[in-house]
Amino acid sequence: MITYPFAYQRAANLAEAEALLGANPEAKLLAGGQTLIPTMKQRLASPPLLIDISGLHELSGNRRDGERLVLGAALTHAEVAQSPEVRTLIPALAELASHIGDPAVRHLGTLGGSVANNDPAADYPAAVLGLNASVITTRREVPADKFFTGMFETMLAPDEILRAVAFPVPRRAAYAKFANPASRYAMVGVFVAQTTEGVRVAVTGAAPSVRRLPMMEKALEASFTPEAVAHIKIDADGMNEDLHGSAQYRAHLVTVMAKRAVAAALA
Amino acid sequence: MTTVTMTVNGKTVSNEIEERTLLVHFLRDTLMLTGTHIGCDTSQCGACVVHVDGKAVKSCTMFAVQAHGRSVTTIEGLAEAGALHPVQAAFREHHGLQCGFCTPGMIMTAVDMIARGVAADRASIRRELEGNICRCTGYHNIVSAIEAAAKEMGA
Numbered sequence: 001m002i003t004y005p006f007a008y009q010r011a012a013n014l015a016e017a018e019a020l021l022g023a024n025p026e027a028k029l030l031a032g033g034q035t036l037i038p039t040m041k042q043r044l045a046s047p048p049l050l051i052d053i054s055g056l057h058e059l060s061g062n063r064r065d066g067e068r069l070v071l072g073a074a075l076t077h078a079e080v081a082q083s084p085e086v087r088t089l090i091p092a093l094a095e096l097a098s099h100i101g102d103p104a105v106r107h108l109g110t111l112g113g114s115v116a117n118n119d120p121a122a123d124y125p126a127a128v129l130g131l132n133a134s135v136i137t138t139r140r141e142v143p144a145d146k147f148f149t150g151m152f153e154t155m156l157a158p159d160e161i162l163r164a165v166a167f168p169v170p171r172r173a174a175y176a177k178f179a180n181p182a183s184r185y186a187m188v189g190v191f192v193a194q195t196t197e198g199v200r201v202a203v204t205g206a207a208p209s210v211r212r213l214p215m216m217e218k219a220l221e222a223s224f225t226p227e228a229v230a231h232i233k234i235d236a237d238g239m240n241e242d243l244h245g246s247a248q249y250r251a252h253l254v255t256v257m258a259k260r261a262v263a264a265a266l267a
Numbered sequence: 268m269t270t271v272t273m274t275v276n277g278k279t280v281s282n283e284i285e286e287r288t289l290l291v292h293f294l295r296d297t298l299m300l301t302g303t304h305i306g307c308d309t310s311q312c313g314a315c316v317v318h319v320d321g322k323a324v325k326s327c328t329m330f331a332v333q334a335h336g337r338s339v340t341t342i343e344g345l346a347e348a349g350a351l352h353p354v355q356a357a358f359r360e361h362h363g364l365q366c367g368f369c370t371p372g373m374i375m376t377a378v379d380m381i382a383r384g385v386a387a388d389r390a391s392i393r394r395e396l397e398g399n400i401c402r403c404t405g406y407h408n409i410v411s412a413i414e415a416a417a418k419e420m421g422a
Contacts, residue, residue, distance in 0.1 A: 008269060008286040008332050030333070037328050038310050041289075050286075052333065078322075102398025103380065104313065107322040108329065182311065184397065 003040040010052040014161065017053050018138055022159040024049045029161065031059075031074055034101065034109035035117055059112065059163060062086070068166045070136070073112025077101070080111060090131070092173035092191070092265070096123050099177060101184050112162045115147075118154050118209065120240065121185035125210035126175060128165060130191030130202035136164040151208040170195045174264035176257040177205075180244055187245055188253040192261040194224055201258060206239050206250045216258055224266070226259040271335045275300070276344030286332055291315045293331035294341055302342040302371050306400070313399030316372040316379075317341045323379035325398070342371035345378065354378050354416040363412030365403035373399050377413045386417040 008030075011017035021027055028036060028047035031054050039045045053059065059074035062085055069089050071080065080086055081098035100106055100114070100123050114124040115135065128135065129144045135154075138161045147155050156162065170193040177189035186205030190213075193200045199220040201213040219228040234254045239247035272281040275298060282297050294300045294317065306314030308327055315326040318340040345352035354377045357363065364370045373396070380386045380395040392413050393406070401409060 002289070002292075003287045005285070005287055008330070010335075030330075033330070033333070034310070034328060037289075037330070041308070041327075050330075054333065102313070103376065103395055104316055104323045104325045104398050105310065105328075107324050 003037075004043060004046040006040075006047055007049045008052065009049065011056065014053075014056055014058040014138065014163070017051050017056070018159065018161055020049070020051045021161065024051075025158055027051055029053050031113050032076060032108040032110040033113075034105050035113065035119065053161070054110075065166060068134075068168050070164050070166045071111055072164050073110060073115075073162045075111050077106035077109050077111070077114075078103070081106065089169045090167055090173065092170075092175050092193075093127050093131070093167065096127050096175040096177075096191070099123070099179065099184070111165060115165060116154060116156060116162045118148050118150075118152055119185070120151050120208050120210075121180075121183075121187075121189075121205040122210075123175070123177065123186055123189055123204060126186075126189050126191040126202045126204040127167070129210050129212060130175075130193045130200050131167050131170055131173065132193075132195065132197065132200055133165050133167045135162060136166060137162055141166070145212075148210050153209070168195060172265045174261045174267075176260035176264060178253050178257055188250055188257050190254060190257040190261045192220070192258065192265055194220075194265065199224065201261075203254055203257075206234075206254050208238075208240065213254070213258070220262065224262065226262045226266075229255060229258045229262060232258075269332060271331050273331075273334045273336065274338040276340060284331055286330070288331045289327055290317070290319075290329045290331045290334055290339070291326035293334075294326060294339070300341050300343050304368055304371055306368065306372070311398070311400065312369070313372040313376060314369050316375040316399065318375060318379060321382070323376050340375075342374060345374070352378070353419050354381070354413070357412040357416035357419070358409070361408050361412040361415060363405070363409045365401075365405045369399060369401045369403075373401065373409055377416065381413070381417045381420055386413055389414060392417075 027049035030050040060072045077097045077100045086094045173193035175191045178187045189204045201216040234251040236247040236251040239250045241247040304314035306312035310328045
């Protein structure tokens, strides 16, 4: 399989990438390429220009910012999974990253790419929303509750680049995923976090876009135990339905995964 | 068209290619290194796994231009001075292949997991093989081969 033809340019820095993107509205940013390249190979996307931003130092590394851990957009899933800082401060996030795709995909795929793409079954959006993280772009900082706007849709403007994600360090957190056995994407993945500002529960894979589960958050505020969510029935209306599972099946899975996530957070 | 320069199996290569050339096509069709296989073409099977700067990647899901200035190792680059790499030898010893189509990717993935020190037991090896599919379903012996190679290499 080959893609449509395109031009390729490696950006020397973030400012150049931004300028190129501004001048070429149809261009796409290329970092890990683990979603973009398969999409281009299927000829579902035909960007005339790829702007390679992999290896830009402005997008790499992590730093502590008060009670937040700020992770550069270009960090690969393997780097996040192995980062001593992430493993110490937010082990649930390292664990999540260690189950994305497979080892070869994790060597290339990036945090920023996953968050900016907002695939309905991607893992990272659940962590960003569940941890009440902020998305830092070339021009602003957007809270997670406002960032994800719909299936494959975010607040990002066409010429705006995701630079980093700032994750508040939770008191405890965990992610439980029922992975599609072929793709490893989440059939349903639930991220649970107990923070100083309350409990947050975010689910991915179940619906057209990542979303919070207010009923579960309320129940877990009262009692942070698996039993607190065990009897919460999720409405199948609006759930994803495909050859891998019905809407009813996914709705049921949400409760099961929420229970497992709470149990894991307490372990 | 664009010119890419990279190191492949220790040798510097430089070629003019179309930007959309996938790394696997560059290796197979331009450099004639056909040991790297194309199985599924959809990033799932792992027959095309090579190492770029020492890390296992799927060469069907990377453009050759992305490897510009970097170092690539393929299955052809593993054996040194005519002696099989310990992982290759272990696959032969433990009958870790049937039809052999997935073998180059399996071996490149195995070398990578042993180098990362995550081939400690059979369960870990199976988990690390998530991105490599054997349609002969010969996983049992593949796992045995990797387990033996990891022990021999002191990983």
